[in-house]
Amino acid sequence: MALEATHGNQMNPQKVYEQFEDIDQQNESYLVGMWSFLITEIMFFGVLIFCYTLYRWQYQPSFYAMSKLLDMKMGTINTIILLTSSFTMVLAVHYAQIQRRAAQLYALLFTILCAFGFLIVKYFEYSHKFHVNLFPNPTFVWPALDNPALTASVPEPVAKMFFSLYFAMTGLHGIHVVVGILLLGALSYLVWKKSTLVEDFMVTEMIGLYWHFVDLVWIFLFPLFYLMPK
Amino acid sequence: MSKTLDKKHPNNSHQEEVNYITVDYTMKSWFITKDHKRIGMLYLATVLVFFFVGSVAAGFVRFELTSPTGQILESETFNRMFTAHGVVMIFFFLLIAIPAVLGNFFLPLMLGARDLAFPKLNLLSYYLYLGGGLFGVVALVSGGVDTGWTFYTPLSSMYSNSQVVLTITAAFITGFSSIATAVNFIVTIHKMRAPGLTWFRLPLFVWAHYATSIIILLGTPVVAITLALVAVERLFHIGVFSPEYGGDPVLFQHMFWFYSHPAVYIMILPAMGVVSEIIACFARNRVFGYEFIAASSLAIGGLGFLVWGHHMFASGESYFQAAFFSLMTSLVAIPSAIKVFNWAATLYKGMIYLTTPMAYAIGFLGLFVIGGLTGLYCSNLGVDVHLTGTYFIVAHFHYVMVGGTIMALLAGIHFWWPKMTGRMYPEIWGKIGMLVIFSGFHMTFMPQFILGFLGMPRRYHYYHFAPEFQAYNVFSTAGAGVLAIGFMIPVVYLLLSLKHGAKAPANPWNAKGLEWEKTDRVPITHNFREIPVVTEEAYNYSIDDEPPIEAKYTKFGAVMEEKS
Amino acid sequence: MSNNHSEGHSHVIPIPVYFRTYLQLLVLMFLTVAVAVLAESNPSLREMSYLNNFVAMAIATTKAMLVVWIFMGVKYSSNLTKFYAFFGFVWFSMMFLVYLDYAFRKDEINTGWSHVPANALPRAKGIPGS
């Protein structure tokens, strides 16, 4: 049985694993597999987004006041960063497909840089929240130190609920960013070492799909938390 | 065939055949295997260990209940025992058992594939399961949990002083193992079918596993994140369900049952797939209404997601929603009934051979019908207010889950044992074991229906307020003893058959299907010597087919002439 | 290059297509921010700022579609992949059935949303500020 076969063209040597018949079947399997995994990720964040909508529906005026405690500028900067990283990620996939390893590596490194940029901005946001005691544990101080007038009308429990949701959702997203950095880092290392493992562009493509999903989640988190109407 | 292997088996006059077992004997080759068949066997061994752990916990619970004031345990320990029973049996046994053992082993064989689409992911899923299981064991040993397997908030998030976080971590990791298996199955079923194997030629086992995988994909992450939110509430006070923060604990129940009702179908659908295979084979009849059974699997999968509210009729959801979910729950009975009627119709005018797997499959029908019909009582809004939280519910879901899943698992293991191990099991002991399990099962759970109807609440340690319950409880505990003996019987003779069983031919039941007709006696590592081409429908049986192997060969020590 | 492949995912998409999508995403992002700021700062628009919910969500959905369709390459992939790519989003909407419960809670005797008295909660004891 054909343990190894190469793709029809010379430029793109893709190894066909022994359980598959040909490269098309293998590539399609990877894609369907990755997307079915992403379905679980959708449901994963879906629960949180659903809980968010429910509480916001219940406590809309309070949530509106609370959203003013978040920094819209930082949110916007982070959106730009993530969109840019998504763009460099597709470039990495593109260069992987046409076998331009150096360009692929630079695109990947830039993506990682963006991911770190995102985390740094997040760090400033989080540390400010901790600084003014807005983390919903017993140290929570209410009304908020940095805007007592606005938040005086908001009941403390609802404020804690808002920040619970905020930290749960952005925290889970942050964990996904960290996982993405690890994946991208490992991939860049392998590309740099010219490993045969990453000759197949599908590896880059899979990690790309994951990274775009992380971007996708932020696309929804950004308006939900930072752009709240009255 | 390689001669070198003969040295290890000097008694064997024949050349040792190379198959997935004999290809390598080292321990290491088993633990880093990427062969779906070996991974299936690893799963089999592991789920049995967890089944034993869960059974021991159940034994304690049953023993406690023989007296209205308890026997040996503190009430706190009693709570931990029934929680341990629930958590271990559901998260580490029932959800895993059939898909990961029989599904892993037979899906590629039935599809005519050399392996699952992602063998490494398959191995990873096994180790995730093992890791999750170890977390679970650590949680049990270090004090256990007392919240019940449902982890309802705010008991689990604010009041409980037990290993909630560890147990949740265990369930979380095991969930990812399920997801990996589901992804594998979906891709394999979509992309790796043999030439000619169209969707409506697939065995119903494959359809059932497809529906199961979809449910796992859509449901498991929901419960994973919901439980994770309970854990972060305990650890960091991030309380999405906390009434302290104006949250609604009933929301936890919504999210929990969004998965955990469909989880029942994760347990029962693969069982239905197994039973479809066996009934068709031993009735020598094409499954009646094949398309309907296939479609009803998907319908159960879909409808199963729209009924979760029936767990909350009495916990504060609005009446409007309760009425909606009551209706939807009644509707789920339709696809389930379609299956049962079609199995019965398959038996009609068939040539029925009452072998052990068939006996288990028919036992499954009986238990599933009782379990399903009592489920209809519970779906009824008014009746459920009386029955919810009583032993009636306990008996109901044990009839469905134990009666369904375990009977089907045993049926499947007996049916495919010759293919998995190359040995026959003793038919007479098989039937005895089946009868003991079947009667022990009824002895255990029939009294619980009565108990529940009389009003005995579940999860209670003492019932001194109603000492007349004692007789039923004692009877039920006695039944649990019979059940325990019943489960021992197959374990013993199946293990013995590995050494003393007659060598099985490639197709002892004269069954149809790629896994029987196109593989060796025991499949080789890549299953097929050449990829088969399918030209006929599934279950192309006729009552004139050769009968299954004669019972006299299925004894210990029997020697079978090689037919082929 | 494997452009001539009819099946599979070996299409190589030219960079300008990606770049155009990137620009579109940025424009949409600035649009949604601008609408939000405008709705906030302009007193005449403030009354109807609830409309911003729809605007923000519509823009977010459009952005998500762009990412899925172009960046994640669903546009160029097989029907099977397309199915799995959208199945999850569709199924997620099933969860909103829970609103059936909360929308009708107001008709109940006990709505379940009233706050628990603080002294009934274990954490409230001895916590500063609560």
Ligand SMILES: [Cu+2]
């Ligand atoms: Cu249910």
